[in-house]
Amino acid sequence: MSDVTFKEIADLIQKHLEERGWEHNPPRGLATSIALEASELLEHYQWSDKPVGNKDELAGELADIFIYAFQFAQVNNIDIPAAITKKLAEAAKKYPAEKFKGKDMAQQRAAWIEAKLNHKKQGL
Ligand SMILES: [Mg+2]
CATH class of the missing domain: 1.10.287.1080 (MazG-like)
Incomplete structure (x- = not known):
């Protein structure tokens, strides 16, 4: 880089x-x-x-x-760096690493759907 x-x-x-x-x-x-x-x-x-x-x-x-x-x-x-930092923090909260890393594709897909539904419920 x-x-x-x-x-x-x-x-x-x-x-x-x-x-x-x-x-x-x-x-x-x-x-x-x-x-x-x-x-x-x-x-x-x-x-x-x-x-x-x-x-x-x-x-x-x-x-x-x-x-x-x-x-x-x-x-x-x-401010692009500030916007990226904020977005990554939001994404980390929305998609907790422990629900994705080391999981198979079916588990990741289920976690992704759950995250999407929770996110909508919270009105975010
Ligand atoms: Mg071009």
Whole structure:
């Protein structure tokens, strides 16, 4: 993994956008772009678990998703590391590790359904 920090990447993307006057893209357009780029990544796996294309092409599509995600966060004043940390804490609570690790697929599926139902009951 690269030593470039999250902040440095965010700054690079912002600089790239500002140099082109693209820093005010609307949230709807950015959310649409995230989904479109995710679809481009998925297209590599359309007919096979083995992707069409090489690692660089897959990395390029993944980078497109992240670049739009950074822009979406910027426009909506979302702190991505804070959002990820919060979401992982919520997921850890929703999906307790001891109910999944070392369990067979049927047990994991049952635990996943139970977690989903409990989550809905709690109105989360
Ligand atoms: Mg793309």
